[in-house]
Amino acid sequence: MRADAERNRMRVLRAAEELFAAKGAPNVTMEDISRAAGVGRGTLYRRYPDRASIAVALLDEHERALQERLLRGDPPLGPGAPPGERLAAFYAAMVRLLEDHSHLVLGAETGRSRFETGAYGFWRAHVRALLTAAAHPAPDALVEPLLAPLAPDVYAYQRDDRGLTPAQITTALAHLARRVTG
């Protein structure tokens, strides 16, 4: 990797982050980003084939931090607590993540492409492991239903259209977590 390529990569990400926050991800065109980054269209497309891949790249570091805490952090998020509590803590952390980066996450994951990100695979494996630990008969069929409430559009709908607070959403999900692993 050439040094200027790396520099441009950073400029693209920084510009995209700013634009997403300012205008909302769906309203930002690839041209907007390339212009704001001071980079040509071709250069932009070289690394990021579409808007989603940019948003994914932006979210990556935040998600990685949470993944680390899930694997090695303190209970109840990390290992040690009972499955239901860990699931509730996971929900709470995800709500926090969605809240902090809603504008990113919203434009990022359009339709089924959401499931194909590395992060989704990680959440999936985590929840599946918790269900298994709770001795659930069919963890595979319950994983997606339990992750579905964390879909960005569901979250945004609850928050913006139904007027729910993050705290209310967290409480409800904690309730769900305990019930389902109980």
Next chain:
Amino acid sequence: MRADAERNRMRVLRAAEELFAAKGAPNVTMEDISRAAGVGRGTLYRRYPDRASIAVALLDEHERALQERLLRGDPPLGPGAPPGERLAAFYAAMVRLLEDHSHLVLGAETGRSRFETGAYGFWRAHVRALLTAAAHPAPDALVEPLLAPLAPDVYAYQRDDRGLTPAQITTALAHLARRVTG
């Protein structure tokens, strides 16, 4: 409404249904539909501003039939059964609906527009009523999490990518329904 307008409306719906089934909803353009229906672009746009509204119209009758059964049908789908069982039956019926019309429903509900359809409002009210009947403390915050697994893209992912059968999905959702209302 003029007779020819009604005739064209039918032709558009029939053409769209065929195209959606044949090529998958996202790959069908408005032009495709208008040409297949033997109708001009302007005529198409007059009644249906976008692809989603066409798919919604197509789904409407099927959804209405289910709505009728929820309100006045036999238990456990209709009134009479305990809330947990009614919720499980509702899930089963929705899985059936998704299974039968997946190609329609998939292109129909892109992102947040899903929540704005009349049908979603109906499902929402129904589930909320069941939660209330089950004496839940905060039904409003649990409705969306319980409906989220029925999002078309979640269902399609479970079925096509995870290889789950409709029966497995139904079983898992029944389990969820009983746990959460228990």
Next chain:
DNA sequence: CGATAAGTGGACGTTGTGTCCACTTATGTT
């Protein structure tokens, strides 16, 4: 049989996409 309002259709301008290729520049080799 007009009058007229509703309905029709396709041409058109606009916007965003993604590709392509001639040019530039960092890097390491002699």
Next chain:
DNA sequence: AACATAAGTGGACACAACGTCCACTTATCG
């Protein structure tokens, strides 16, 4: 220090789909 070369760059371009607009047609009613 000059050169070779492969990686990187940028904007022109062709394309696809969108949604609008308006002159024309036709059903319906008095």
